[in-house]
Amino acid sequence: MEPIELGERLGRWSSGRGPLPVLLAARLRRLIDEGELAPGEPLPPDRILASALAVGRSTVVAAYDLLRYDGRIVRRQGSGTRVTGTAADRAHQTTSAPIFLHLLEPPDGVIPLACAAPDRPPPEVADAYARIIPALASTTGDIGYYPAGHPVLRRAIADRYTERGIPTSPGQILVTTGGQQALSLLAQAFLAPGDQVVVEGPTYPGALEAFREQAAVLRSLPTGLDGLETAAEGHRIVLAYVISTFHNPTGSVLPAAARRALVKATAASAVRLIDDEVLSDLAFPGVQVPPPLAAYSDAVISVGSLSKCVWGGLRTGWVRAPEPLIARLARLLVVHNLGQSVPGQLAAAELLPVLHVLTVRLAPERQARHDHLLAQLARHLPDWDVPPAPGGQTLWARLPHGDGTSFAQAALRHGVAVLPGSGLDPSGQKQEYVRLHFLAPPDDLAEAVRRLAAAWRTYRPPSAPATAPPAMSI
Secondary structure (H helix, E strand, C coil): CCHHHHHHHHCCHHHCCCCHHHHHHHHHHHHHHCCCCCCCCEECCHHHHHHHHCCCHHHHHHHHHHHHHHCCEEEECCCEEEECCCCCCHHHCCCCCHHHHHHHCCCCCCEECCCCCCCCCCHHHHHHHHHHHHHHHCCCCCCCCCCCCCHHHHHHHHHHHHHCCCCCCHHHEEEECHHHHHHHHHHHHHCCCCCEEEEECCCCHHHHHHHHHCCCEEEEECCCCCCHHHHHCCCCEEEEEECCCCCCCCCCCCCHHHHHHHHHHHHHCCCEEEEECCCCCCECCCCCCCCCHHHCCCCCEEEEECCCCCCHHHCCEEEECCHHHHHHHHHHHHHHCCCCCHHHHHHHHHHHHHHHHHHHHHHHHHHHHHHHHHHHHHHHCCCCECCCCCECCEEEEECCCCCHHHHHHHHHHCCEECEEHHHHCCCCCCCCEEEEECCCCHHHHHHHHHHHHHHHHHCCCCCCCCCCCCCCCC
């Protein structure tokens, strides 16, 4: 592509607030994700694009580096810079598509161990819908629009927090289309280009995409955000995002003392703290977990969902936060969505009072599949390092050599989709890891491991693995 043509497509890319490399990367990322820059399309060299845009070469280099570690572009000595993939293979690539869109609907014949979610609704879902039919049949004088959520569901969610020792009013609850929309709304509400967000390395990739969509600069810390106060010194961190219970992908649980310390550290640094509780109900039998972070401060923003503990097809999530923030989020939400499905919300309200009974009933089966996958990995891939988890849905496997990105491509050729670790850490670290979920039926898990073992036997790592992205000075 000619630099002048690309400059025209970029438009007023520099008119926002934030560092120029971040703004340029954000605009290029949007062009790539929307298909205006096609897979495999070459991009102008650094100096030529810098000249066309009237900026320093370092601005283009830094922007390209950000896109490279997002997986949107590849840069090779002698062959230049191009958009990742080709038209044929981008649909099957294992990294960088927003929210790993291609992994939600994998190709036929591929066993999906990448996207962790229940593959069918439990019978309680149909029972809940059956119970709400009389209420729907008798509804009058109700246009059905509830931008902040149906009052019945907001009350049910608030009551559940109160029962867990966190007094909550319906005004502190916003209903969303799943936890992903909740994270996207929070990113829109708080972030401008160049704002810094601290996340765990590794973490949930959907959160990274939500923050990147607002052109935020992501900084990773160890699981539990240990060291946040030190990281905040001399930097204006706007948000901190943590998965405190059954962390995605490691399954770890943050101890109570560390929870108190984290809440205290974010308060001292004036950093808004988001606690992603989507996996918090997925304990194995006998596992006890500390109270949510909101139990230590009402300023903590909690995100919840029924997608992982019940079924993703419900598309029911929520935010618990101070009432002024809920009102602000509702104003943002109404621009895009006048409200969620009323039948779905009424059914969710029926499910919440029995949610603990449901998750306890399903916990032994989840643990059995966890144990089965571990046993299969130990048998067929004994040199992999795969610690057990106390709950959740995923295992975090460390490869003895090579990198997860290239191995995930080899695994896909053998009919298994796994998630490479580098895409879960904005620093570009965790190259040697892959994430596997254990929710599939036992026979599928066994077959998936056999295919992974076959892929491993023929796997040859690339000679030049990716390096960590450069730190940006903001």
